[in-house]
Amino acid sequence: MDKMNLAQNNGQIQNQNQLQSIIVCHNGLQSTYFIGNNHFPQIDQTTIPPGDSDTRITSRDVSQKYFPHxxxxxxxxxxxxxxxxxxxxxxxxxxxxxxxxxxxxxxxxxxxxxxxxxxxxxxxxxxxxxxxxxxxxxxxxxxxxxxxxxxxxxxxxxxxxxxxxxxxxxxxxxxxxxxxxxPKFWRTDRITYEYFSQVGEVGDILLFRGRGINCQIQRGLTGSEYDHAAILLRFQSGSLYMLEATGYFGVGLCSWKDMIENRWFELYEKIMIRRLDIDRDHQFIRTVQEFVNENMGNKYQLQPTQVLQNNRSVQQINNSTNRQQRTFFCSELIVALYKKLGIFDQKNSIGPYWPGYLSSLNRGFNILKGKLHAEQLIDFSEI
CATH class of the missing domain: 2.30.29.30 (Pleckstrin-homology domain (PH domain)/Phosphotyrosine-binding domain (PTB))
Structure with a gap:
């Protein structure tokens, strides 16, 4: 039985052209696991990946290293x-x-x-x-x-x-x-997956360029280099996750351990990281934790009219009086978190908030504090 038939028989597909996911639980937190456009890895439905012993968000515990500049x-x-x-x-x-x-x-x-x-x-x-x-x-x-x-x-x-x-x-x-x-490796800013696992931090931005036809259509309609975006999280256990909004299950978490073990990164032409340099103090971590808790399970929204014109303000996205009714497109989720953290410069930033909006090539995306580095290509070739 091929992977597509296996997925259909397990009730995992409602629309073959839609990005699919399965949901598991990690100590009560809903977690989203990518399968991808028309590609379905072999999944043992009886196996639930083990949860982290502590799912509280934290920053890396590293000693300060001096670098000359x-x-x-x-x-x-x-x-x-x-x-x-x-x-x-x-x-x-x-x-x-x-x-x-x-x-x-x-x-x-x-x-x-x-x-x-x-x-x-x-x-x-x-x-x-x-x-x-x-x-x-x-x-x-x-x-x-x-x-x-x-x-x-x-x-x-x-x-x-x-x-x-x-x-x-x-x-x-x-x-x-x-x-x-x-060829000309020095032209592309790369980071090995091993090094990414060491230095990835809470609040770093991940940008994805998918291989599927739907991804190509979305990039064409939105004029974006990328078709998906997520925010990186690190739990106290040391595990890396990404917080994302997907069309199938809304806002959820994806474990990077499972991304690697199932080789789901192969579903993308490239995955980029934009590292955020900022003081990740207690208040920063607490704000991120509150944002995650408030928005887990909220619905994804991408209306046909949004593809042609996206005028939703950050207030509309982030300041809804009914938190359960909030909806997010993937890149809107990141903008909303950055606003809650006091990072996003709404006054001097210009939408719409597509994934490509978060690229370093977009001069309309500005932050008030910290520094967002240009994209680095995550290199999975040694896995």
Whole structure:
């Protein structure tokens, strides 16, 4: 019996073209488990995934690690000899050196991440012993990245900062070469699933680009790069979940452990994370917990008129007098949470709130505090 017939016989399908889910319980919390568009993994209906011993939301318990930070204009040598040295705006911090085109400091033009790729760091000195250039060479690759500043003093400062970020990285501890299989891997900001599991935090945004025909239609109608969005949660047990609104079951939780074990990530062309840098104090965590408790099981809403025009204000979404009657589209759920947290800048933000609205390419999505980083592609290739 194929997977489609198995799912139909188990009463899991009402509409073959609709995103399907099954519901299980985690200590009283409703949890949504993706199956996906017309793809149905083998499911043992008699097995209920074990719940977390503690489903209270928390932030990671990590000791503060110091990273040197430096940013400014730097010169990068082009691989094309005729172009020579070119100016780039660069930021070195958190085991990464990221550079941008001078006229676009929002979208990275190159990402050198020492945690997911091993690099050798080489010094080039002149006859007087002054550092004039430094070179980063990815392990197992013919590519190299050559940098310098306008003065030898500035070049030395850049080298010192890069060296400090490089020496404490995962790539300095072991040989990492998995990115070599991707052409121009430095153009895409990636994060390995293993590292994502370590650093994923409450309030981070997840953006999905599905493979199904319905996903393509939705992206076409809404003009969005993505067709689904969710918010990341971490329970005190350490388990990662995402809070999402889906058409089949409304607002629910999806376990990332099950996403991996059932390989449901293969239903998507890509899954991106936008990491939120913010002080996750007791009040922040408490507000997120209250929002989850208030909205679990609330209905999903995507009316045909919304596809053409979405003018629902955040007040309409988040300030309903009857909480049980609240409805959400997936990306509206995130906007509503951010407003409750005091993060969302409604005054200077422009809708409609489609999944693509949450992309870093959208200049109309603004926050009042903290920092939302640009998208990183979650790399599942090593699973």
């Amino acid at each position: 430096m940013e400014g204009m730097i010169l990068k040598k082009s691989p094309h000899q005729i172009q020579g040295w070119q100016q780039r705006w660069a930021v070195c911090s958190d085991n990464r050196l990221v550079y941008y085109l001078p006229n676009n400091q929002n979208t990275p033009f190159g990402i050198i991440d020492f945690n997911i790729m091993t690099y050798s760091l080489q010094r080039i000195i002149d006859q007087h012993g002054n550092l004039i250039e430094f070179v980063l060479v990815p392990s197992g690759s013919r590519k190299n990245f050559i940098f310098k500043a306008k003065t030898t003093l500035e070049t030395q400062k850049w080298f010192n900062t890069v060296f400090e970020c490089w020496k404490s990285s995962e790539g300095a501890k072991k040989i990492l070469q998995s990115l070599n299989k991707y």
